[in-house]
Amino acid sequence: MLRRHRTASVVLAVLLGHVVLISAQLTVQSGRTLLDATIFGTLSEAQRLVAGATDLVRGAWNGYVGLHTVSRTNRDLEAEVAALRLQLQEQHALVQQARGLERLLELRQSVDLDTVSARVIGADASPWFRTLTIDRGSRDLVDADLAVIAPAGVVGRVVGRPGLRAAQVQLLIDRNAAAGALIERTRAVGIVVGQDDPAVFSMEYVSNQEDVAVGDRVIASGADGIFPHGFTIGTVAEVSRGPELYKNIRVTPAVDFTRLEQVLVVMDNAGTQVAEGLR
Structure with a gap:
């Protein structure tokens, strides 16, 4: 097999x-x-x-x-x-800062005032006080009750004792602040005071007999001895006849207090007048 x-x-x-x-x-x-x-x-x-x-x-x-x-x-x-976006933002900020400084310089050159420029370095917007901190103090001869202004108009006044290099500014929208004022068109005199609402002033002690209309410009009267005569405070937003002797007037501020970066401190208010172009 x-x-x-x-x-x-x-x-x-x-x-x-x-x-x-x-x-x-x-x-x-x-x-x-x-x-x-x-x-x-x-x-x-x-x-x-x-x-x-x-x-x-x-x-x-x-x-x-x-x-x-x-x-x-x-x-x-x-x-x-x-x-690139960051660079663009930085350049935009520099342009805006330059424009602000240019307007501030124009303001300084247009008024017969002894002023010191200052930069806003801090802010307080509590319900009771509305203030700014500026980078000018006693070494710059800044003192209490000096007016602070901006190209748009009245900002406020220096309060308290300034530090060597800084000072506190009470904004005119502070409810404890006040300024002598008048209606530019009719020269009706009153006092502008801050309110709890930061977007509006109240103009008080204007007689019911006075001619006041919405849109009228309100300027500093200079009667308080602090704020220079002629500087813009705001514009009449509402007006009505009051129940007693005085009108109820609400004024919209000319200054945008949320965007302040540069201001001028008025070193001497005596006998000052604002240039016609800034009224």
Whole structure:
């Protein structure tokens, strides 16, 4: 039995050998032998599969690298845009500051007043007091009860004892503040006082007989000896006849007290007059 299997194996090997020899001798249209063509076809198919897999891996890697590069580029661009926006804000702030200083200089040159320019360095807007802190003090000869003004009009007055390099300014919108005032159009005299509402003054002691209309400009009368005559205080927003002798008048401030950055401290109020163009 074992001999038969061995004989069959020998016969099969001989037959396969003949097939290989015949394949090696047969040619196809390309000029290759059938064996070469078979081997080439098998190997080329394997190479094609390997190349396809390689391209797939290379494409995925390039996509990852490209995506990483784009992400990094986007981060760089975002950082650059943020830096440019910051520079733009800084330049805008400098422009606004320069414009404010220019208006302050024009004011200083347009009035016959001895003034000292000051920068606002702090603010207090409690329900009871409304004040600013400026960077001028006793070394600059700043003292209590000196008027503080801005290009838009009256700001307030220095209160308390100034420090060496700083002083506190009571804003005219403080409910404890007051200033002599008059209606520019009719010269009706009264007193402007601060209210609990920081966006409005009350003008008091104006007779019911006086001619006052909405839109009339209210200016400092100078009668208080602190605020220079002629400086704008505000505009009449509401007016009505009072129940007794005096009108009810509400005045909108000319100064935006939330945006004050630079002011002038009036060092001497005696006999001062405001230039016509600033009235």
